[in-house]
Amino acid sequence: MSSNSVASSKVSGNGVPSRRRSAGPALLGSELTVLFRRRRTWAMLVAIALIPILLAVAVRLSSETLAPGEGPPFLDRVTQNGLFVAFTAMIVAIPLFLPLTIGVVAGDTIAGEAGQGTLRYLLVAPAGRLRLLLVKYAGVAVFCLAATLTLAVAGTLIGAALFPVGPVTLLSGDVISVPESLLRSGLISLYVTVSLLGFAAIGLFISTLTDVPVGAMAATVVVSVVVQILDVLPQLSWLDPWLFSHYWLGFADLLRQPMDLGSFGDNVLLQLGYIAVFGTLAYGRFSTKDILS
Amino acid sequence: MTAATPAPDLAIESRGLTKRFGEQIAVNEIDLAVPRGAVFGFLGPNGSGKTTSIRMLLGLTQASSGQISVLGQSMPDSLHAVLPRVGALVEGPAFYPFLSGAANLRRLDTADRNAPSSTRGARVEQALARVGLTHAAGKKVAAYSLGMKQRLGIANALLQPRELLVLDEPTNGLDPQGTREVRSLVRSLAAEGTTVFVSSHLLAEVEQMCTHAAVMSGGNLVAQGTLADLRHVGQTRVRVRTPDAAAAAAVLTGLGLAPVHSDVPEQDPWVAAPLPREMSVDLTGQPESIVTALVAGGVRVRGFLIEESSLEERFVALTGEGFDVLQ
Structure with missing residues (x-):
C-alpha cells in the first residue's frame, strides 16, 4: 500500500485512469437525486398537482355556468372542453404558487447545503465552486420544468376525467385537434419554465448570501411578490418590460394560430439577461465566500 | 524570499498564516510544518484557532495573509490538484439526513470529478466496512447516532486512497470502543504511508497516536515538533x-x-x-x-x-x- 501512495504522488495521476475528468454529469445526476429524494420536493409537486384538481372539481360541482369572461381566463371554457383546465391552472398558479415553490428550491441551493454543513464537504471533495453553482442552478431549472409539467399533466388528466374533451378553439378562433392541443400544453410548460429562469437565478444569488436556508427562501419569494406589485403600478409602467415577471402570463400567445413567438423571443432575452446578471453576482459572492458553516 | 519554495518532505507547510475576522485575530501568523508520513497532532483548547486553520488549509476560507502549501503545492491556487489527494473531516460530520449512509457517500464522491464512477459502489462499500458501518449502510442518516455519523464522516475521508488525511476532532462523540478503533485506523493508515493531521483538544488522544504535535493557544502556535521533543522541553x-x-x-x-x-x-x-x-x-x-x-x-x-x-x-x-x- 505504501508503495502505491508513493507512486501516485510521484506520477501525480499521469496515466492513471481514475484521474480522467469524466464525472461532469455525475454531480448533476446526484444533485437531482438529492432534490427528488426529498419529501419536500414531492410535497410541493403534489400541491402543484392539486391546483388543477381543485379547480376542476370546483367547476364540476358548481351548478351555475359561468358567463364568458367570468373568473380566471379560460375558466368559462372548462365545462365544454376539459383541456382548458391545464391552461386555467397555469394562470392561477403562476403569480404566487410557482414562485413560492421555486423560491423554496432556489433559496435552498447553497444556503441549504451551508446550513446543513454538507457544503464544506462538497467543496473539499473538491466540487469546484463554479461547477457546484452551475449544477445547483441546473437543478432549480429542472425543478421549474417538473413543476410546470406537473401542472400541465395533472390539469389535462383531471380535465379529461371530469369534462368532455374535443378539438380546442384557440383565442384566434381557429380550431386545433386534441393531439395538437396537447403539444401546445407542452410548449406552454416550456414557455413558463423559461419565464421562471431569471427568477430562479435571483434565488440562487440570494442563497449564496446566507447560511440560513429559510431566510433565503423567504427573501426570494418576497422578491417575486414585490416585482409583481411593481408590474401593476401604472406609474412604473416604463419599468415593466424589464421585470422578470413581465412575460409570466404571456403564454396565451401560444394559443393563437399561427403561434405568436415574438413575446417568447423577448422573454428569452430578458431571462438570459437576469441569468447573466444574477449568475455573475452569485459567482462573485460564492467564489470568495468564507465557508464557516 | 528563497525559502518560499516548499521543502519536498512536508505534507503541510504554512508561513505567517493569519486569519482575521474584523478586529479579532483568530489565527496569528502560524508556521506549520507537517512532515510527510507523520501522524501530526494539532492540539489546543476550544477556540484556539484549530478549525479556522484547517479551513484555510483546505481552501474553505481565505487567509488574511500568509502562504500555505499542501502536498508540495500552494493553496488555494492549486486546490483542484491538491484536494482529490486529501481526505478531510472538518468540524464534525455533516450529511443529508434523508439519504442513507451509502447514498450520502455516493453523493459526496460525485462531487470530486476525478473520482471514477465505475468503482464508486465498491469504494463506498469498502470505506463503510473500514469504519464498521456496513450493517447501517442502507439506514437513513437521520437515524444515525452521533458516533455513527462521526464514523461515516471518516468513511467519507477514506473514499479514495489519500496522501493526506485531515481529521478535525475525529473521536468526538465516539464511545471508548470507537475511540480505540479510530486510533488503530489512524495507525494503520499511517503505516500505509498516509500523512495524518489530527486536531484534538484531548491530549491523551494525541499522546497515544501521534508522532508529531503542534500546540495552539489563543490563535498562536506555541509549540511544534516531535512528541519526544515536546516532552523534552519539560x-x-x-x-x-x-x-x-x-x-x-x-x-x-x-x-x-x-x-x-x-x-x-x-x-x-x-x-x-x-x-x-x-x-x-x-x-x-x-x-x-x-x-x-x-x-x-x-x-x-x-x-x-x-x-x-x-x-x-x-x-x-x-x-x-x-x-x-x-x-
Whole structure:
C-alpha cells in the first residue's frame, strides 16, 4: 500500500485512469437525486398537482355556468372542453404558487447545503465552486420544468376525467385537434419554465448570501411578490418590460394560430439577461465566500 | 524570499498564516510544518484557532495573509490538484439526513470529478466496512447516532486512497470502543504511508497516536515538533518522599539541585527537584546515587521517583489551566 501512495504522488495521476475528468454529469445526476429524494420536493409537486384538481372539481360541482369572461381566463371554457383546465391552472398558479415553490428550491441551493454543513464537504471533495453553482442552478431549472409539467399533466388528466374533451378553439378562433392541443400544453410548460429562469437565478444569488436556508427562501419569494406589485403600478409602467415577471402570463400567445413567438423571443432575452446578471453576482459572492458553516 | 519554495518532505507547510475576522485575530501568523508520513497532532483548547486553520488549509476560507502549501503545492491556487489527494473531516460530520449512509457517500464522491464512477459502489462499500458501518449502510442518516455519523464522516475521508488525511476532532462523540478503533485506523493508515493531521483538544488522544504535535493557544502556535521533543522541553524531576524534608533538601542542594518541598499536613512531605538538563545524563543514568547520598545524609527515604514531565504538564503550561476560552 505504501508503495502505491508513493507512486501516485510521484506520477501525480499521469496515466492513471481514475484521474480522467469524466464525472461532469455525475454531480448533476446526484444533485437531482438529492432534490427528488426529498419529501419536500414531492410535497410541493403534489400541491402543484392539486391546483388543477381543485379547480376542476370546483367547476364540476358548481351548478351555475359561468358567463364568458367570468373568473380566471379560460375558466368559462372548462365545462365544454376539459383541456382548458391545464391552461386555467397555469394562470392561477403562476403569480404566487410557482414562485413560492421555486423560491423554496432556489433559496435552498447553497444556503441549504451551508446550513446543513454538507457544503464544506462538497467543496473539499473538491466540487469546484463554479461547477457546484452551475449544477445547483441546473437543478432549480429542472425543478421549474417538473413543476410546470406537473401542472400541465395533472390539469389535462383531471380535465379529461371530469369534462368532455374535443378539438380546442384557440383565442384566434381557429380550431386545433386534441393531439395538437396537447403539444401546445407542452410548449406552454416550456414557455413558463423559461419565464421562471431569471427568477430562479435571483434565488440562487440570494442563497449564496446566507447560511440560513429559510431566510433565503423567504427573501426570494418576497422578491417575486414585490416585482409583481411593481408590474401593476401604472406609474412604473416604463419599468415593466424589464421585470422578470413581465412575460409570466404571456403564454396565451401560444394559443393563437399561427403561434405568436415574438413575446417568447423577448422573454428569452430578458431571462438570459437576469441569468447573466444574477449568475455573475452569485459567482462573485460564492467564489470568495468564507465557508464557516 | 528563497525559502518560499516548499521543502519536498512536508505534507503541510504554512508561513505567517493569519486569519482575521474584523478586529479579532483568530489565527496569528502560524508556521506549520507537517512532515510527510507523520501522524501530526494539532492540539489546543476550544477556540484556539484549530478549525479556522484547517479551513484555510483546505481552501474553505481565505487567509488574511500568509502562504500555505499542501502536498508540495500552494493553496488555494492549486486546490483542484491538491484536494482529490486529501481526505478531510472538518468540524464534525455533516450529511443529508434523508439519504442513507451509502447514498450520502455516493453523493459526496460525485462531487470530486476525478473520482471514477465505475468503482464508486465498491469504494463506498469498502470505506463503510473500514469504519464498521456496513450493517447501517442502507439506514437513513437521520437515524444515525452521533458516533455513527462521526464514523461515516471518516468513511467519507477514506473514499479514495489519500496522501493526506485531515481529521478535525475525529473521536468526538465516539464511545471508548470507537475511540480505540479510530486510533488503530489512524495507525494503520499511517503505516500505509498516509500523512495524518489530527486536531484534538484531548491530549491523551494525541499522546497515544501521534508522532508529531503542534500546540495552539489563543490563535498562536506555541509549540511544534516531535512528541519526544515536546516532552523534552519539560524537565525531569526527582521526588523524594521523606519525613525529613529539610535534611533531604539540604542534601539535594549539596548535589547541585534546586529542591522545593511541599508539606501537606496529612501526607508525608515530598521534596522535589528538577534535574538540570546537563546533569541529568549521569544523574538519571544512576539515580540510585541520589538515594545513596540521601541515606548517607541521614535522610529516611520512604519513596523515590524520577518523573519525566508529562505532555499534559507541558500542554497546560502552554495553554493555561482555566476553563476560560481565550477568544
